[in-house]
Amino acid sequence: MRTFMTVPSGRRFRAHYERMRARPGMWRAVLAIGGGLVLVALGIVMLVTPGPGFIVAAIGAALIAGESLVAARILDRIDLAVTRVWARWRAR
Numbered sequence: 001m002r003t004f005m006t007v008p009s010g011r012r013f014r015a016h017y018e019r020m021r022a023r024p025g026m027w028r029a030v031l032a033i034g035g036g037l038v039l040v041a042l043g044i045v046m047l048v049t050p051g052p053g054f055i056v057a058a059i060g061a062a063l064i065a066g067e068s069l070v071a072a073r074i075l076d077r078i079d080l081a082v083t084r085v086w087a088r089w090r091a092r
Helices: 002-006 012-021 026-048 053-065 069-090
Strands: none
Touching: 002 012, 012 053, 012 069, 026 053, 053 069
């Protein structure tokens, strides 16, 4: 987590992807993508039922981003947008 947070916003998920690519393994990739899909699905269900839906879905998306460059780029764009909105809101 510390390594993830030291990378600047907008590059975090791509850096995570590159770190995961340095440790190849078929089972790790299958488990990460499978677990990520399950967590995203549970997060979507928890959006309409009691539970931390956004958090669970975000963790699932981060697991998928470790294996998919496309997902990592999308999450980096979302990270940048959220960071900008948060900075604007705090500046009020």
